[in-house]
Amino acid sequence: MSGPLLEVTGLHKSFEKHHVLKGIDFSVERGERVAIIGGSGSGKSTFLRCLNFMETLSKGTITLDGQRIGTTGSNGTITYPERQLCDVRERLGMVFQQFNLFPHMTVLQNVMEGLVTVKKLSKERARDIAIRELAKVGLAEKHDAWPSRLSGGQQQRVAIARALSMEPEVLLFDEPTSSLDPELVGEVLRVIRDLADEGRTMLLVTHELGFAYHFATKVIFLADGVFHEVGTPDEVLKNPKQAKTQEFLRRFGEFAF
Numbered sequence: 273m274s275g276p277l278l279e280v281t282g283l284h285k286s287f288e289k290h291h292v293l294k295g296i297d298f299s300v301e302r303g304e305r306v307a308i309i310g311g312s313g314s315g316k317s318t319f320l321r322c323l324n325f326m327e328t329l330s331k332g333t334i335t336l337d338g339q340r341i342g343t344t345g346s347n348g349t350i351t352y353p354e355r356q357l358c359d360v361r362e363r364l365g366m367v368f369q370q371f372n373l374f375p376h377m378t379v380l381q382n383v384m385e386g387l388v389t390v391k392k393l394s395k396e397r398a399r400d401i402a403i404r405e406l407a408k409v410g411l412a413e414k415h416d417a418w419p420s421r422l423s424g425g426q427q428q429r430v431a432i433a434r435a436l437s438m439e440p441e442v443l444l445f446d447e448p449t450s451s452l453d454p455e456l457v458g459e460v461l462r463v464i465r466d467l468a469d470e471g472r473t474m475l476l477v478t479h480e481l482g483f484a485y486h487f488a489t490k491v492i493f494l495a496d497g498v499f500h501e502v503g504t505p506d507e508v509l510k511n512p513k514q515a516k517t518q519e520f521l522r523r524f525g526e527f528a529f
């Protein structure tokens with residue numbers, strides 16, 4: 273199918289009186305890697321959560337591979353059938369800052385869970401896929417471990433294997449390394465870089481600006497509820513045009529490209 277894989281038009285999100293996202297138009301082509309940067313509380317997580325409908329939109333539309341999400345009724349209101357939202361969440365795999373593994377399941381069970389309960393695969397087939405994905409993130413030796421016995425970097429790699437096992441068309445990463453000790457950041461970024469080399473479509477919210485520079489095909493600076501500046505890594509991270517972007521980058525100080 274031609275056209276963007278993911279398209280957002282006029283997206284607004286408010287939490288009661290707090291207007292967080294104020295009109296976002298955005299599209300992602302297949303194979304694009306988008307880094308989203310911005311200050312704390314600017315709405316980066318909210319944006320990702322709206323994309324896979326973990327948050328309801330206050331206004332706007334999201335189209336995935338040419339198909340508009342939601343059904344418009346005769347009075348113009350949009351409803352979101354749960355089945356369609358489950359489908360969207362399968363197609364947009366999410367990796368969270370806090371890993372969100374099931375603590376009462378082993379590593380292997382964590383990766384198998386969605387395959388069995390959502391994709392309805394047999395346990396044998398789910399197990400084969402889970403073993404394959406865990407090997408990819410370098411955790412072939414940890415099948416029977418409990419999440420609490422793993423380092424943060426290992427837990428995050430399990431979470432990535434779990435997301436990958438569902439074969440999503442887009443991967444959404446919300447600050448995947450920001451709760452990790454500095455010495456564990458590299459192992460997770462390496463996995464994300466390998467995924468980039470495979471040509472996957474990805475959106476990454478991050479404060480790792482040096483990584484974002486090499487990773488991204490497009491960088492977005494989110495401020496004041498809008499995409500304040502959008503461009504290539506060179507344009508946004510090295511030669512930002514907007515004063516606000518310049519100020520944000522200055523606060524980060526020097527970062528290694």
Ligand SMILES: Nc1ncnc2c1ncn2[C@@H]1O[C@H](COP(=O)(O)OP(=O)(O)OP(=O)(O)O)[C@@H](O)[C@H]1O
Pocket residue numbers: 287290292310311312313314315316317318319
């Ligand atoms: N469920 C919610 N209810 C009410 N307010 C919320 C909710 N989720 C987020 N907010 C508010 O929306 C704003 C944007 O939050 P969000 O978590 O998206 O920011 P962020 O850019 O991801 O920040 P950080 O870099 O700290 O993760 C914040 O002011 C936050 O308090």
Ligand SMILES: [Mg+2]
Pocket residue numbers: 316317318446447
């Ligand atoms: Mg956030």
